[in-house]
Amino acid sequence: MTSILPRCILVLLIALSCQQASAAADEPVGDLTPLPESWQRSRRIEIAASETTQLLRLPLDTDFWMHTRPGFPDVAVINDHHQMIPFLIRQTPGLQSFTIPYLWTPQQIELLPEDDGALSLIVRLADTDPQPELLRIQTPLQDFEQRVEVTDETTTPATPLCEPTLIFDYTRFMDVRRMEVPLQKTMGRILKIRIETATAELESPLRELISTVNSSGQTEQSERSLRVRRPFRIDRITFQSTSVTQSSIHPEARPLEITEVREDPVQRTTTAEFLSDQRPITKVLLQTPARNFRRRVTVQVPAQHQPEKWQDTADGVISNFTAGTLSEQQLELSLPELRTKRLRIIIQNLDSPPLPITGATGIGPQYELLLLTEPGQSYQLLYDDDQALQPQHDLQALNRAIQLNTPTVTATLLPVVQRQLRPKQPVADSGQKLLNSPWLLGIVSLVSAALLGWSLYNAIRRLEADSQDPPDSANPTTPPVP
Known part of the structure; x- marks a missing residue:
């Protein structure tokens, strides 16, 4: 009976270790889907009540552009149940005519x-x-x-x-x-x-x-x-x-805030710096009272990974000729679509007098957000999260509604609500992740339990052997005579 006891203890310890490892392995590592609680800014979408599904059109304002990343990976729309809703962001169609x-x-x-x-x-x-x-x-x-x-x-x-x-x-x-x-x-x-x-x-x-x-x-x-x-x-x-053709993009113009204009007599240039609200810009229209000039111009924006440095993004020529019946003006510069806080324009004067720059206007396309809304539901627009991933939505129904030219209903965004967020857990490195792995913990627990059981088993066997060994009566041990 006593010899069976250590084996039972060993089996019990191994079973407990396996159960612990299995429970640790079955525990979810973490949900990779971003939760709605991770976005910092929330804005309710105000829509009129309807009994049918609607194609909603939501114009995007300056606050949206100032707190989102390029490509919109940090934008989401949720309903009352905090479920993420498919959406599209596109350039606002327009009917502006222009000549080619x-x-x-x-x-x-x-x-x-x-x-x-x-x-x-x-x-x-x-x-x-x-x-x-x-x-x-x-x-x-x-x-x-x-x-x-x-x-x-x-x-x-x-x-x-x-x-x-x-x-x-x-x-x-x-x-x-x-x-x-x-x-x-x-x-x-x-x-x-x-x-x-x-x-x-x-x-x-x-x-x-x-x-x-x-x-x-x-x-x-x-x-x-x-x-x-x-x-x-x-x-x-x-x-x-x-x-004559019609444009499919509806542009908007807004003034750029001029912050500095300086002359460089050594480089023979005029440099003007402006502030923008990060809304898309595809053209810049300069303002100057000067006449009868032609200058080469370079447009620069802060470098992506080194904002303290500038990088060229476009160049062109501006001119203004006025003499008698002659009146020709070209003060517009074409740019690749930009979202920037700062803009710098360098004018090559050479040996001509410097140009006085009094202002500039940024011109770019408008954007809107489209989604399908259900009756009786309310929706929120979430954005501003530096760790959010690009959502993967099923857009088949939304694209089909756009292809069929479904009439849109225009909605408005209510004021921004700064959300109360839980503090984000620090991201563990690879070594910490390995130590926290449930499989590794289970294996270590199993090996430790096996070693402990084997040690207990050997100790009990030695105790049993000592208790079953009879004393030697034929040769009693005689203490030595002093």
Whole structure:
């Protein structure tokens, strides 16, 4: 009976260890799905009561853009039961019309010198060519003026397509050049371009120095200007027409807060810095009272991993020409879509006077959130979580409703509520995770129990052996005699 006892104790310890390991293994490691309690900002969605399912449209405001990450991984919509609801974020459709320029070069051109020194170009358009709206003459020459006329030769008499227009280049004085001639639309296929002067006389920058000796033997010197004849060289002529289309993106404009404008006389630049509200920007429109200039511009934003440094994101040219009837302005810069708090624009002045920058306007698309709502349910928009993962939703029903052009119902966002969150547990490293593994704890417990049981078993066996060994009566131990 006594020999069975240690075996029973060993079996009992092993069973308890296995049960502990099994319970630890069955314990869930952790739910990988983000809980609604992890978002810091909550806003109720105000919608009108309805008895049917609705396609809800929710415009997004500045607070949303200031507290969300690119790609919207930290955005969620929940219902009354704290269940996550599928949603989409898209650019707001619009009906804005704009024109697309189309340039082409005519295939048949004839040159015809005139008796009065003019040069005429006879252009035969193909039947498939659109109606020209603009003539552009390309020449490598600088410092010139030419008067141009364009007529439709298919009518009798010829129909003028423009008033006599001056094309020019004043590079000697400043960077001002105009080579375009606006035209009236015509169905005629034969056009005549008349350039007033085929060969022009120009004053040469060189001077002829003449030395003469008068009757008294003294030398007299005089200068005489030289005139050179220069033909008007034409590399190419192109026509431009436009087509009207509708934009599918509804843009919005908002002023950017100017924080600093400084001049750098060493680099010969003007630097202007602005603050933005992180709403998307695809264009920047500069404001300046200066006229008759052309400058190269670079747009910079803070670097992604080093915000104290700047990185280039776009470059372009701004200009403003105003002289007589000439008025051409280009102060808009195109950008890749940006979400930024700070924006910097560097203007290359070279040796020209600095440009005074008085402001800027940011232009970009609007965005909206779409979801399907059920009758009797209320919804909340959650965002602002630096650890949230991109939700994986079933969007088939929502996409189908959009494809069928289902009418949308516009909702509004109520004020922001800052949520009371439980403190986040620190993320354990790989070593800590290994030590907390239930399988490892179960194995260690099992081995420890086995060793403990084996030790107890050996100890009990030794006790039993000692208790069953009879004393030796034939040879009693005699204590030694002192």
